[in-house]
Amino acid sequence: MAAETAHRWASALDSVVVYAQGAICRRLARGSVPPGGRVRVTGLPRSLDPGSLRARITEAAGVRVVEARVEVEAEPLGATVPDALQREVERLREECAAARERRDRQLILIEEVRSLHPVPPVRRRDDPHRRTPVDAWLDLAEFVDERLTRLHTRLAELEEAQAQVEHALRVAADRLARASTDAPPAHVETTVSAVVTFDGTGDAEVELEYTVPGAVWVPAYRLTHRQGDSTGRLVLRASIAQRTGEDWTGVHIALATADLRRRTDLPRLRSLRIGRRQPSPTPSGWREPPTGLADLFDGYDGAGLRPATTSTSPTVEGGTVVAAGGFAYAPVPPSQSMPQGYGRPLTAASPAPQGYGAPPPAPGSAYPEVFDTDLGDFAQPVPSRPGSTPRAGGRSRPALAGMAPAAPGQAAPPPPPAPAAPAWPEAPQRAAAPASGPPQPSGAELDYSALVLGGPDEQDGRRGRLFPDSAFDPMAAEYRRRAEAVASLPLPGHAVRPRESAGSFDHRFDALARADVPSDGTWHTVTVGEIPVGLRTEYLCVPSVEQTVYATLALANSTDQALLAGPVEVTADDDFLLTAALPTLAPGGVCRVGLGPAEGIRVTRRTNLHESTSGLRNTTTVLDHRVHVELASRLAGPATVEVLERVPVASDTDVRIEERADWTTPPDDAEGEHHAAGTRIWRVDLPAGATTALDGGYEIRIPSAKALAGGNRRS
Incomplete structure (x- = not known):
């Protein structure tokens, strides 16, 4: 225990990259590599993905990482439980x-x-009427x-x-x-460690990288500007929620829009052939077991009995040692020397499990296998017959076939008594022939990074073979399920998830300073950095709909990174104005942010319609529309005002529209805005305290036999 404690390295979380869902954490550990080269790095969360563990050397000379794997330990906390x-x-x-x-x-x-x-008494038939005792009632x-x-x-x-x-x-x-999920929730503390094997000795610093679920983020902004300035400060902030099981204290945080769970393996290109279609064989990861696999543990078996897997002591039944787990061993007289292979099980009542390199058993086989206990290898399996006794020469012992494997923690049941007359029963039916071809392994058995080689203490069917590792923390899946619950948190106002606003591009934003994010599953705001943007204040009005001027802020992205959609808090001259929704803004793009009505500018609109006829025989009706707009500014500085009007669009070739104004037609993609057909814009530079008038109009010429839908006389 002292040596194991000396080889433990404490680790500290250094940086976290939060993706659209999930995060990649990096821990640093420093120490002196022991002569054996095996170090246990502690401090990992229980919700980590075991297959994502990576280790590399950051500072060392002549030391390299050979292996890194995850191990789980449990110990009682005692009376001082933080609950x-x-x-x-x-x-x-x-x-x-x-x-x-x-x-x-x-x-x-x-x-x-x-x-x-x-309750009045029951009145009999001949009883006279009684007076009600009012005082008693009261x-x-x-x-x-x-x-x-x-x-x-x-x-x-x-x-x-x-x-x-x-x-x-x-x-x-x-x-x-x-509350933070970093504290243990029960009286038993389970710690997850990384067992790292080094090649070399000396002082080294190792970096562990692993992925964890249960972390999400959405962008948020704070915009500060001065009236009349062409620049402003746009601070990118992030609302982060995480329930990974460890508190992020003083770590470098980076934000990425990529999907951490997206597959990154290359596609498999199949060949195209002309002719009859033939199913292509599926590549299998199964290989034949190596020859001499049974002799791999002869030296280990020759050392004596294998340690019992349970606390139940072996019992002696009829001259045969029956150990816990249902295995039987033949005794050896003290005068004889211990033969090679002593302790090898004579009967394994449970069939050999399937795994990497293990052929499947024949279906329908209902009898265990009896092996030879001579000095040589295992003999060929012989079907045992119930009720038989061992024969000389040690070739088969059918009497042991009745031994069933004992339950964990219990002794094996004694064998059934042998019959008086040893007689062979009727021959059992022949077992069905096994399926032709190699066995088809499952997906777990093809995950080579998760396969574990069975040691000498495993069952006979698992010794020296590769099987999926099932010794990992059984509660890890529950911890990961609880961690992923943060994905269903309600979003803040105007917030949009990064994958929805990023579109087809992925960006990464690195925070300038370290930050703290506890593992409590609630939103925490972290300042990422300042983004330089170009600003100009413009005023917009549509007097035909509402005679109110609205202030807008044209924001230009002058960086090489896109600005994701999210809420933006607008502050002008140190006064908070409102929280608006900022759309996704590509590099070099411009968008408008509404600031609400501008009380310093007044707008008035008047219209006049004159109807007349023209033509040789008055066959054309002329509808002359005139528009008069007045703008009055009470601002302390100059302002740019856009006045929007709309001209009718003819769908009939007999209808002609003639415009008489100095307005302009906006392009379809002006600053990312889309205008309806027939939109016209007046752009006016209004000095401080000035008043200006705008006059325009259009004529609609239609045949006298026709009329406009809804009537000719309308504004």
Whole structure:
């Protein structure tokens, strides 16, 4: 234990890259490499993906990493368990249940008193009428009323106490739910470590990289500018929520828009052949087991009996040692020397499991296999027959076939008594022939990085063969499921997930300073950095719809990275204005951010319609529309105002529209905006305190026999 403790390296979380869902964590550990080269690096979370562990040397001379794997350890915490919140929630639950019971008892008392009422005696047929004792009725009513008053007063007190306890319980439960998952939730602390094997000796610094689920982020911004300035400060912030099982304290945080779970393997290109279609054979990872595999552990078996897997001691049944697990061993007289292969099991009642390099058993085989215990290798398996006795020469021992494997922790049952007359029963039916061809391994058996070589203490069917590792933390899947619950958190206002706003590109944003993000599953804001942007304040109005001028902020992205969609807090002259939604802005793009109505600019619009006829015989109706717009500024500086109007669009070739104004037609992709057909724009530079007028109009010429839909006389 002292040597194992000396070879432990403590690690510290250094950096985290948060993706659209999930994160990649990097830990640093430093120490002196022991002569054996095996070091246990502690501090890893339980929710990590074991297949994602990577290790590399950052600072060392002549030392390299040979192997890195994940191991799980468990130890009791003792009496000092950090579960104060859990105990508080349990205490409040008990108090809440007691308060609810007191209120229920009070309601029962109230119902009992309320049911009190006078009951007249049963009147017989010949009895005269009796006078009603009014005083007794009034006394009873007064008693019931007084009693109910006291009971209801007490009920109100109990309900108030119950409401307070329930409120305290909800607060404590919310604190427990929001508490960090970095602390152990039970009296047994489970630690995940990385066992790293080095080649070389000396001081070294190793970096561990692994992926964890349960981390999400959404972008947010804070825009600060001065009135009249052409530049501003756009601060990129990130709302991060993580429940990975470890607190991120003082780490470098980077944000990426990529999908961490996206497959990155190359596609397999299949050849195209002309002719009849033939199914292409699926490549298999199965290989024939090497020759001489049974002799691999002869030296280990020759050292003596294998250690029992359970605490149950072996028993002696009829001269045969029966150990825990259902294995039988033949005794050796003390006078004889221990033969080679002593301790080799004579009978394995359970069939050999399937794995990498293990051929499947013949289906329908219902009898165990009996092996030879001579000095040589295992003999060919011979079907055992129940009720038979061992024969001389040690070739087969059918009497041991009745031994069933014992349950874990229990001794094997004794063999059934042999019959008086050893007679062979009827021959069993021939077992079905095994399927032709090599066995088809499953997907878990083809995951070579997760396969583990069975050691000498494994069962005979697993010794020296590769099998999927099932010794990892069984609660890891539950921890990962709880961690992935942060993906369903409600988003902040105007927030958009990175994969939805990033589109077809992926970017990474590195925070300038270290930050802290606890593992509590709630949103935490982290400042990433400042982004230089170009700004100009413009005013926009559509007087035909609403005679109000709105202030807008044209934001230009002058960086080589895209700005993701998200909420932006706009501050002008140190005054908070509003929180708006910023769309995705590509490098070099421009977008508008609305700031609300501008009280410093007034707009007025008047229209005039004159209808007349023209042509040789007055066959054309002329509708002359005139528009007059006035703008009055009360701002302290100059302003640029855009006035939007709309001209009708003709769908009939007999209708002609002639414009008489100095407005312009906006392009379809002006600053990423899309305008309706017939939109016209006046762009006016309005000085401080000035007033300007805009005049325009258009004529609609239609045949006299036709009319506009909705009437000719309209504005």
